[in-house]
Amino acid sequence: MIKGLGGLGDMAKMMKAAKDMQGKMQKMQEDLERVTVTGESGAGLVKATCTAKGELTALDIDPSIFQPTEKEVVEDLILAAIKDAQRRAQDKMQSEMSRVTSELGLPADMKLPF
Template sequence: MDFLKMMKQAKEMQSRMSGLQDELALIEVTGVSGAGLVTVTVTGKGEMKSVKIDPSLMKPDEAEILEDLVVAAHRDAHGKVEQAIQAKMAELTGGLGLPPGFKLPF
């Protein structure tokens, strides 16, 4: 690939990156744990929007289980956000031929 062409594409991509930041704020994903008894919704920027807990889990002697399920649901949601970000980045960088996992400085 021609270096000048690659630089031009990188500059174009940089201008689209600002729009990507706005898009990420609009993405919402839901992580689930405990076979759906706990759900956590987060934005593409990692902001937690909601937590839903099935009332059957709200027993004082099972607080530790509930805490673990909330953490697991958040971890699941975070993984989904990472996948969504990678998909968006692949759309932007598809024409550059960058190696997988390559991080751009902008």
């Protein structure tokens, strides 16, 4: 018997674990493209929807805020809603990352590349 080959079994396990992790990460990325979050401002007068990856997909503006003299207010409300949606998207992505890393037995605060 040749000494030192016992570690090859461990290497095979590590490679399998890495492949499993890659598959789970890819699935999570695909899922995040389908999950949407909605941010709002002005007590719901302006709503922005984006994917959990942060891609803006919809904007809903209550017509009651369209007053020519309130242009800057409307612009501010739109920006605030978009920023709120993006923040919620980031929170959702972090939540999903923590879930996946936990399932893989990795530390919850481990930063994986995206």
